[in-house]
Amino acid sequence: xxxxxxxxLSLLTAAIGLSLTSTAxxxxxxxxxxxxxEFQQCLDGLKNSSKFRSVDSFTxxxxxxxxxxxxxxxxxxxxxxxxxDVWDYLSALVDKERVEDGIRAKHQWRDTLRQIExxxxxxxxxxxxxxxxxxxxxxxxxxxxxxxxxxxxSCFDRRQSYFQGEFANALKIVQRxxxxxxxxxxxxxxxxxxxxxxxxxxLELAVDFDGDGRRxxxxxxxxxxxxxxxxxxxxxxxxxxxxxxxxxxxxGYWAASDRKNKKxxxxxxxxxxxxxxxxxxxxxxxxxxxxxxAGIDGPAFLVGKNFDTFYSYNASENYALAIAHLSDLITxxxxxxxxxxxxxxxxxxxxxxxxxxxxxxxxxxxxxxIGGVDGIIGDxxxxxxxxxxxxxxxxxxxxxxxxxxxxxxxxSAAPRQSQYGNQYGQxxxxxxxxxxxxxxxxxxxxxxxxxxxxxxxxxYSPQPSVQRTIQPASNNGNIRYRRVTNSDGSVRLERIN
Ligand code: CA
Numbered sequence: 001x002x003x004x005x006x007x008x009l010s011l012l013t014a015a016i017g018l019s020l021t022s023t024a025x026x027x028x029x030x031x032x033x034x035x036x037x038e039f040q041q042c043l044d045g046l047k048n049s050s051k052f053r054s055v056d057s058f059t060x061x062x063x064x065x066x067x068x069x070x071x072x073x074x075x076x077x078x079x080x081x082x083x084x085d086v087w088d089y090l091s092a093l094v095d096k097e098r099v100e101d102g103i104r105a106k107h108q109w110r111d112t113l114r115q116i117e118x119x120x121x122x123x124x125x126x127x128x129x130x131x132x133x134x135x136x137x138x139x140x141x142x143x144x145x146x147x148x149x150x151x152x153x154s155c156f157d158r159r160q161s162y163f164q165g166e167f168a169n170a171l172k173i174v175q176r177x178x179x180x181x182x183x184x185x186x187x188x189x190x191x192x193x194x195x196x197x198x199x200x201x202x203l204e205l206a207v208d209f210d211g212d213g214r215r216x217x218x219x220x221x222x223x224x225x226x227x228x229x230x231x232x233x234x235x236x237x238x239x240x241x242x243x244x245x246x247x248x249x250x251x252g253y254w255a256a257s258d259r260k261n262k263k264x265x266x267x268x269x270x271x272x273x274x275x276x277x278x279x280x281x282x283x284x285x286x287x288x289x290x291x292x293x294a295g296i297d298g299p300a301f302l303v304g305k306n307f308d309t310f311y312s313y314n315a316s317e318n319y320a321l322a323i324a325h326l327s328d329l330i331t332x333x334x335x336x337x338x339x340x341x342x343x344x345x346x347x348x349x350x351x352x353x354x355x356x357x358x359x360x361x362x363x364x365x366x367x368x369x370i371g372g373v374d375g376i377i378g379d380x381x382x383x384x385x386x387x388x389x390x391x392x393x394x395x396x397x398x399x400x401x402x403x404x405x406x407x408x409x410x411x412s413a414a415p416r417q418s419q420y421g422n423q424y425g426q427x428x429x430x431x432x433x434x435x436x437x438x439x440x441x442x443x444x445x446x447x448x449x450x451x452x453x454x455x456x457x458x459x460y461s462p463q464p465s466v467q468r469t470i471q472p473a474s475n476n477g478n479i480r481y482r483r484v485t486n487s488d489g490s491v492r493l494e495r496i497n
Contacts, residue, residue: 096352
């Protein structure tokens with residue numbers, strides 16, 4: 001859930017990184033030493049301030065924290081050491097596991113979703129997409145006590161005024177009896193429940209859909225789903241419209257990513273755009289803007305107003321794209337392939353949460369102290385990967401957990417072909433691309449896949465290009481490719497140097 005004007009990094013941590021905190025300790029500033037007497041003095045002041053006028057003193061005193069929580073100030077000032085590529089971000093948020101969980105949830109809550117659709121006009125799968133990305137279908141709600149977090153943020157460091165309002169709103173929620181005080185836990189910044197609403201959003205938009213008189217976004221799935229639909233409706237959702245489409249740009253087309261610059265579908269048709277599979281663009285979007293999350297060479301999308309309502313949930317285009325893509329896969333009820341039709345411009349695609357867990361377990365087994373296995377590649381895991389790469393001469397030692405590193409550390413146990421790419425970690429879907437490795441992974445250079453080649457010669461034929469890549473690795477392990485459409489309509493990748 002959106003935190004107005006906090007940095008993007010904080011947004012990410014607040015919204016999907018509920019458990020990033022467990023693996024991100026290494027990159028954090030040290031916990032500040034917060035004075036409790038200053039904290040208590042601050043709370044005394046707040047109690048009598050206008051923001052807390054409608055909070056009764058019983059409620060205030062009852063839930064007033066006895067100590068500040070310095071860890072939330074750490075989180076507020078946290079700067080990740082590593083930047084995340086969009087394909088890493090998407091592959092963790094939209095993986096086979098989440099699609100299957102979503103399909104199950106769709107069947108389980110079919111009647112409720114149908115009622116929600118008829119009341120709010122929001123497509124069931126769009127609600128499910130938000131639910132899946134926000135809280136993993138109610139499984140990841142955040143465990144930080146909200147009153148401690150919000151009271152601490154109200155009294156120290158940046159943005160105190162904003163958090164004072166949210167602290168007051170959180171108290172109003174328990175005062176009204178919507179949510180039990182013990183259930184008031186969430187992200188460090190105060191987003192909570194299955195919808196990960198901030199308290200102010202809760203007061204504005206939460207609804208009681210199961211009719212028990214309480215808006216319980218923690219324990220009631222109908223309340224949570226209906227509140228999500230109400231949120232999207234409130235942000236301008238257009239009933240009956242898709243969020244948008246993956247599209248194919250005509251050869252040689254150049255454009256900047258500009259989602260907000262919406263044009264009619266006729267305009268885009270005239271520009272030569274088609275659906276990604278080549279079919280003509282439908283006319284069921286009122287208007288759409290072009291979204292290019294990885295630039296002109298990666299997957300391209302035309303997105304309409306409903307995409308913008310996903311965006312308003314967390315002020316991140318990649319985040320909205322995860323919701324959009326997840327909702328499509330749940331609609332299709334197909335978890336077998338979670339890639340887009342156009343490959344990301346990388347030869348080293350991202351990994352699923354299960355693969356992240358496998359990597360973490362392998363690192364633990366190899367003696368790296370990364371805490372626990374949670375499937376979230378945080379700074380601790382990335383630091384360990386970097387150390388592992390450095391110690392074994394793997395280039396680049398960038399700490400990134402992609403398909404190449406997965407194969408390196410998992411070795412021969414890794415599946416040869418997966419939804420995330422071919423056995424070389426390259427995008428699947430085009431036979432001319434997959435018949436031979438474009439850029440064998442570090443693992444190949446280390447002899448692992450080369451050895452496999454000798455035992456299963458039909459995987460690919462030895463090529464001079466393969467031999468070349470056995471040469472000492474360049475320091476650029478993240479080779480980029482440009483997609484070029486041949487005259488016969490097929491697509492090839494050209495390496496960009
Ligand atoms: Ca209820």
